Amino acid sequence: MTLHVTKGHGTRNDFVLLDDADGAVDLTPALVRALADRRSGVGGDGVIRLVRSAAADDAAAALAEDPGAAWFMDYRNADGSVAEMCGNGVRVVAAFAERLGVWDGSGELVLATRAGVRRVRRLPSHEVPAEDGAPWYEVEMGAWDLPGGPAAVDDGGDAQVSVAGLEVARPALSVDVGNPHTVVALADLGSLAQADLTRAPLVAPAPPHGTNVELVVPLGEGPDGAGRLRMRVHERGVGETESCGTGACAAAVAVRTWAGAHAPETWWVEVPGGTVRVRVVGGRVLLAGPAELTFEADVAGPVATR
């Protein structure tokens, strides 16, 4: 079997992309692990299959929401598990859709995902932060939710997280942005650097479907009036990654919620792989950031896995 793959990343959260319009590829967990393997495969934090919604069973709910969502983003974590959403992945898929010619980059790309419909627009060059040469895309990420309810905020959180390298367990807030997140605020950048994310943080109570854990340090407001925060993330199904788009959204929602009514709407979220912009507009959240396609290859497979 030979697969044509494209590699792409958004703030160095990297993906193996498959053009599978008719849903012909049997994307088993073993094939995902083989493609994502950084030694024997192509390498990536995840594998994304772009398939026509009509050929994807998991697109049904999104199609009911908007029958115009012609393409489905089938997202898999590097360990082969299925995830509902990937914020950096949506932007990379937009770049991929442009490359494939199924979207011309104007107006909106309406994508079906397991978390519902996501609308993407390519930012005009005057809206792209000057230092970034890559194209930027903004994604309407939909509604956010605090599964622990408002009481969780008054209590400082609805979970406790223990992180290797940091002595004590910390209170944390669960945030749902289509996929599950647990956000932990740290006091300073020294603690953020000290955290050992080579091991998964322990979250109590354990979320039923696992969670992505974000460690965040709020950095105040910049001259533009936007909030800033720095973040590291341990992703469910992957490990520590250099960026997580849904994680950035969850982090901004949590920090804004903790800060109270007068907190800024716009947040610059600094991750090891770059910077993304999050806008929390009422009950909804928008994510903007770069996306780049780096190479294409034909892969003879299935590639061996351990």
Ligand SMILES: N[C@@H](CCC[C@H](N)C(=O)O)C(=O)O
């Ligand atoms: N990196 C992604 C999130 C990918 C899915 C996540 N690991 C999960 O299992 O929920 C992003 O940019 O949002």
